[in-house]
Amino acid sequence: MNMQALAVTNFFTDLTKNTVRRKRPDGAHCTDEATCNVQDRSASFFSGHTSMSFTAAGLTCAHHGAVDLYGGGAGDTIACVAAVSLASLTGVMRIAADRHHTTDVMLGAGFGFGVGYFLPSVFHYWNETTAEFLPQDSFLVPLAEQNAMGLALVGVW
Secondary structure (H helix, E strand, C coil), X not given: CHHHHHHHHHHHHHHHHHHHCCCCCCCCCCCCCCCCCHHHHCCCCCCHHHHHHHHHHHHHHHHHHHHCXXXXXXXXXXXXHHHHHHXXXXXXXXXXXXXXXXXXXXXXXXXXXXXXXXXXXXXXXXXXXXXXXXCCCEEEEEEEXXXXXXXXXXXXX
């Protein structure tokens, strides 16, 4: 499930960077093609380092919340808080290095944490106690067709 979340984040990060093509703060005034990497200087939105860091933090929080890897309570809460703190430091350092605008980092953080936390929570840890409305022995799966994306309920009734 970690690889699923990281792959989803990486896919949408690359898709967004290649679609939006926002200039980086340190490359906005770069006019010399010989010294500037043209592709890299227009790959600011949204921050890949931050989105991947927050995906890992979201995964950490989801795992520690669902499985109580440290026995529940303070240990698991501290693991989640530490992961979010380190991911936040990554985002702050991307801004300080003048590689991303604040909005690049904020969106990368929100998107990454959302994928990291909700993907395993919904598709792997969701059970009868957290989703009593689902029929027994059923689960939600992602569904992608040519013109639509969504969720499908799969099971045996």
